[in-house]
Amino acid sequence: MPNQLGRSLVNRATRRIAMVMDLGNPLSPSLLTPVHDALAASGYQTLLFAEHRGRMDALEGLFDRSVDGAILSTVTLDSRLPYELERHHTPFVYLNRLSDLVERDSVSADDAGGSAQVARMLLDVGHRDFGLLLGPEMTSTSRDREAGFTAVLAQHHLAVPPEWIARTDFTEASGRAAFDEVMSAPQRPTALFCANDWMAVGALNRARELGIRVPEDLTIVGFDDLPVAGWATINLTTVANPVEDSSVAAAKALLHRLEVGPDEAYVHVVSPTRLVLRATHGAPPRR
Numbered sequence: 589m590p591n592q593l594g595r596s597l598v599n600r601a602t603r604r605i606a607m608v609m610d611l612g613n614p615l616s617p618s619l620l621t622p623v624h625d626a627l628a629a630s631g632y633q634t635l636l637f638a639e640h641r642g643r644m645d646a647l648e649g650l651f652d653r654s655v656d657g658a659i660l661s662t663v664t665l666d667s668r669l670p671y672e673l674e675r676h677h678t679p680f681v682y683l684n685r686l687s688d689l690v691e692r693d694s695v696s697a698d699d700a701g702g703s704a705q706v707a708r709m710l711l712d713v714g715h716r717d718f719g720l721l722l723g724p725e726m727t728s729t730s731r732d733r734e735a736g737f738t739a740v741l742a743q744h745h746l747a748v749p750p751e752w753i754a755r756t757d758f759t760e761a762s763g764r765a766a767f768d769e770v771m772s773a774p775q776r777p778t779a780l781f782c783a784n785d786w787m788a789v790g791a792l793n794r795a796r797e798l799g800i801r802v803p804e805d806l807t808i809v810g811f812d813d814l815p816v817a818g819w820a821t822i823n824l825t826t827v828a829n830p831v832e833d834s835s836v837a838a839a840k841a842l843l844h845r846l847e848v849g850p851d852e853a854y855v856h857v858v859s860p861t862r863l864v865l866r867a868t869h870g871a872p873p874r875r
Contacts, residue, residue, distance in 0.1 A: 763790020
């Protein structure tokens, strides 16, 4: 520790990295632990910053040189935070969510590719009527998961009607509400693709409350393969998001950036996803 402290004083480095998260996002705990462990292995501390819907006053500690860099896991497409970090010359990396406004190193899942796998699987078993329960429109995850799914449908001259699309946030309660919104249409889809697992769990719970059998009457598919998806009472068909690998890659990318500086070209890592077939998908019911 004395040697590390001495090096920090000479280099004006704090040996601290900020992790900026939305604590209400169910994915956040799965991102934090691998980042913390990877940074600790290199002698860095992890400081947690909770973002509150883009409020900069909650993030002032990122701009006063009390951290060497930051990992952003909750950025929105219109967030001011990347601009502020750039203005204060604070190195940062995008993890999980991306921004098109300021280019930096990034690590994210193949959101479009994963949702395309779902669309192809549902088409293969006979579905033609699809509903989408999506997250916030200004998040790259929701945008790309919708884009990958609908692109495959377009190849088969299919589209999702607007009344079968609900946009909300990534919680179980929102999944319930979105389910009611989509399934209250005069005609109902035979399959629901949900932008994350917790929304899918909410939809699944609501379906059971209403006596809608899954998958006999309705197919429900999620995304992320969180631990809840594998519970015996849930057994959700979903897309595996390699969260741990992505988190470690983001930590290493930031540490590398601190070594090489801003002149080296930025690297964008896209982690492959995998379709996990469980018990909530099946062929569409006969009309």
